[in-house]
Amino acid sequence: MGARLFAWLQYLLPQHAISRLVGWLGRLEVPWARTALVRGFMAMFRIDMSEAAEPDPLAYASFNAFFTRALQPEARPMPTAAEALACPVDGRVSQCTDVEDGQLFQAKGFRYDLERLLGGPAPEALWDGSFATLYLAPYDYHRIHAPADGRLVEMRYLPGALFSVNGATVSAVPRLFARNERVACLFETDFGPMAVVLVGALNVGSIETTWAGEVAPGPDRQAAFWRYPQEGPGSVRLARGEELGRFNFGSTVIVILPQGGPRFAPAISAGRRVRLGETLAS
Numbered sequence: 001m002g003a004r005l006f007a008w009l010q011y012l013l014p015q016h017a018i019s020r021l022v023g024w025l026g027r028l029e030v031p032w033a034r035t036a037l038v039r040g041f042m043a044m045f046r047i048d049m050s051e052a053a054e055p056d057p058l059a060y061a062s063f064n065a066f067f068t069r070a071l072q073p074e075a076r077p078m079p080t081a082a083e084a085l086a087c088p089v090d091g092r093v094s095q096c097t098d099v100e101d102g103q104l105f106q107a108k109g110f111r112y113d114l115e116r117l118l119g120g121p122a123p124e125a126l127w128d129g130s131f132a133t134l135y136l137a138p139y140d141y142h143r144i145h146a147p148a149d150g151r152l153v154e155m156r157y158l159p160g161a162l163f164s165v166n167g168a169t170v171s172a173v174p175r176l177f178a179r180n181e182r183v184a185c186l187f188e189t190d191f192g193p194m195a196v197v198l199v200g201a202l203n204v205g206s207i208e209t210t211w212a213g214e215v216a217p218g219p220d221r222q223a224a225f226w227r228y229p230q231e232g233p234g235s236v237r238l239a240r241g242e243e244l245g246r247f248n249f250g251s252t253v254i255v256i257l258p259q260g261g262p263r264f265a266p267a268i269s270a271g272r273r274v275r276l277g278e279t280l281a282s
Contacts, residue, residue: 010163010173013202015202016217019202020217022203022249023206023248028063029062033063035058038058038063041066041067042057046139047139051075052069053072053073064248067142067249068246076275079279081279084279085147085279085281086146086147086241087275087276087277087278088144089134089145090141091273091274092134092137092274093269093270093271093274094135094270095133096269098131099256102115104131104133106133106174112176114126114256116178118186118197119223119225123192125260125261126195127259129257129261130259133177133252134254134274135167135251135252143245144243144245145241146187146196146239146240146243148191149237150187151189151230153186153187153188154225154228155184155226157182157215157225158181159181159221160181160200161181162200162203165199165201177199183197184197185198185209191257192260195254197254197256198251199253199254201252207245208248212226241277255280263281263282264280268280
């Protein structure tokens with residue numbers, strides 16, 4: 001009952017106005033505001049700064065710069081096996097299972113469409129592939145990295161709602177990941193197509209990618225699609241572990257792998273904490 005009430009209250013909130021306000025506050029470079037926000041956040045979540053490239057939390061120009069801080073290069077080594085896929089984030093596994101005829105499992109009683117999640121046609125190999133939903137809590141590292149070497153084929157910005165993506169809301173709001181604002185990235189890899197979907201949420205000020213900058217929220221919140229050439233100017237290739245993007249405040253990443261491709265590691269199961277760089281699939 002509590003989870004359902006929490007979810008229904010979110011239907012009534014001005015989700016985008018709240019998120020814009022939070023985003024504005026997070027980018028303030030006024031020293032007293034930055035200091036108050038950072039110290040309050042540190043006290044609430046007991047943030048460990050020992051792995052940060054800049055370990056002094058008050059050295060950042062704004063709260064958002066602190067929140068999206070980089071890690072030391074050696075903090076997250078990649079898998080030793082060349083064929084292994086790397087976990088793209090620090091977070092918690094919400095779901096990890098098969099895609100069934102273009103349907104993804106959200107929570108008990110709830111499934112959602114692959115093509116609705118991706119905002120358009122999905123490569124056929126993903127229709128019966130597998131996926132992992134990875135939730136980033138506020139205290140997690142908030143940059144996203146490439147799970148595997150790949151060439152970006154298409155990026156899609158899909159405007160939508162901004163429900164919270166915590167466990168209570170996921171279990172109460174139907175098709176949540178396919179209705180929230182999101183950026184879907186479709187890659188071509190040695191093992192076939194791969195999708196990495198960055199899902200926005202309440203208080204997420206924006207979603208950025210390393211090749212396009214801030215993508216969400218888009219101008220006038222209209223859907224947008226970008227195709228990328230295979231070679232030459234404008235092409236985008238990422239190596240495994242290379243930074244892909246970041247959330248300006250926390251959310252969820254969904255990684256979708258093709259049928260017959262790498263299989264998720266047995267340890268990547270619902271409820272488990274994961275760290276950037278550990279073996280996601282092989």
